[in-house]
Amino acid sequence: GIQVEQSPPDLILQEGANSTLRCNFSDSVNNLQWFHQNPWGQLINLFYIPSGTKQNGRLSATTVATERYSLLYISSSQTTDSGVYFCAVGFTGANSKLTFGKGITLSVRP
Amino acid sequence: SQTIHQWPATLVQPVGSPLSLECTVEGTSNPNLYWYRQAAGRGLQLLFYSVGIGQISSEVPQNLSASRPQDRQFILSSKKLLLSDSGFYLCAWSVHAGVFNQPQHFGDGTRLSIL
Numbered sequence: 118g119i120q121v122e123q124s125p126p127d128l129i130l131q132e133g134a135n136s137t138l139r140c141n142f143s144d145s146v147n148n149l150q151w152f153h154q155n156p157w158g159q160l161i162n163l164f165y166i167p168s169g170t171k172q173n174g175r176l177s178a179t180t181v182a183t184e185r186y187s188l189l190y191i192s193s194s195q196t197t198d199s200g201v202y203f204c205a206v207g208f209t210g211a212n213s214k215l216t217f218g219k220g221i222t223l224s225v226r227p
Numbered sequence: 228s229q230t231i232h233q234w235p236a237t238l239v240q241p242v243g244s245p246l247s248l249e250c251t252v253e254g255t256s257n258p259n260l261y262w263y264r265q266a267a268g269r270g271l272q273l274l275f276y277s278v279g280i281g282q283i284s285s286e287v288p289q290n291l292s293a294s295r296p297q298d299r300q301f302i303l304s305s306k307k308l309l310l311s312d313s314g315f316y317l318c319a320w321s322v323h324a325g326v327f328n329q330p331q332h333f334g335d336g337t338r339l340s341i342l
Contacts, residue, residue: 148328165330
């Protein structure tokens with residue numbers, strides 16, 4: 118069946134460290150989004166990246182659709198980066214629906 | 228610019244009571260609209276989506292229903308709430324994309340507790 122798997126499930130970093138979050142998906146996609154859910158539950162759009170590479174400040178993301186994975190890079194992490202990071206995928210032919218991974222819980226310690 | 232509003236932000240309801248959560252979008256027309264639920268400590272699950280007024284698709288058979296009475300209004304309802312309906316409910320919108328997916332944008336959510 119359709120699957121979205123994120124790894125690692127939990128990540129603890131010291132402030133200033135870099136990290137890579139991974140998202141694997143099971144089928145061809147025409148939508149991939151990375152979200153950050155803050156402690157108040159708000160889902161913040163980080164990237165819309167069904168293919169290619171994008172950068173926004175300390176964050177960047179790469180999706181290799183042919184190999185069915187996406188990576189989110191966080192550089193020089195800050196305590197405000199803490200929260201849950203979700204990868205959500207829209208599979209080709211799935212009528213704009215997003216399938217979410219289970220999320221990666223990131224804790225950045227001062 | 229487009230904005231999405233959900234209310235209420237938090238809600239505490241007794242088992243067996245009815246439910247109505249509302250979501251409205253501003254600054255766009257004919258959007259796709261979505262309702263998701265997030266159980267505690269888990270990922271998001273799509274409940275309903277709509278590509279137009281009166282057009283509702285259900286993803287998960289359950290105690291809930293959705294309606295779209297106006298172009299930019301999406302309502303999540305229940306006649307009788309169950310304990311298992313507790314969770315964090317998020318509404319989202321995207322451009323009506325035809326065959327191509329477009330990014331989804333989320334509201335701030337409603338935290339529902341059933342007692």
